[in-house]
Amino acid sequence: MIISLPSGVKEQEMIKNDIALAIEKNSEFNRAKSLLIVDGILNALKETLAKNQKIEIRGFGSFRVVNKKTGYGRDIRRKKQIKIEKGKRIKFRAGQELKNRVEK
Numbered sequence: 001m002i003i004s005l006p007s008g009v010k011e012q013e014m015i016k017n018d019i020a021l022a023i024e025k026n027s028e029f030n031r032a033k034s035l036l037i038v039d040g041i042l043n044a045l046k047e048t049l050a051k052n053q054k055i056e057i058r059g060f061g062s063f064r065v066v067n068k069k070t071g072y073g074r075d076i077r078r079k080k081q082i083k084i085e086k087g088k089r090i091k092f093r094a095g096q097e098l099k100n101r102v103e104k
Contacts, residue, residue, distance in 0.1 A: 016042070049090060059097035066091050 020034035029037065048055050049065055056062040070086040094102075 052088075057095070059095050061092055061094040061098055063090060063092050065089070 020038045023034040052065045054064045071084045075082050
């Protein structure tokens with residue numbers, strides 16, 4: 001199923017409200033229910049990643065939390081080396097269907 005964007009949505013970016021508008025336009029849900037659906041999905045994603053669990057959405061991609069070691073980078077303005085603290089990062093890997101769709 002292809003969800004079309006509502007009129008007035010900029011092609012460069014899509015915000016949460018635009019996603020709710022697309023759900024409203026392509027389903028029987030009203031705006032309030034569409035926003036609840038979007039919020040519910042985003043909260044589920046946040047909670048899952050907070051537990052260091054992987055999220056895989058077939059045809060779209062996967063999200064996972066990776067531990068980064070302490071490293072060093074470069075402050076290009078001051079031309080000095082800076083220490084980058086260790087921590088967790090979220091990685092996204094696009095699925096093949098999404099890659100194919102973007103390349104069209």
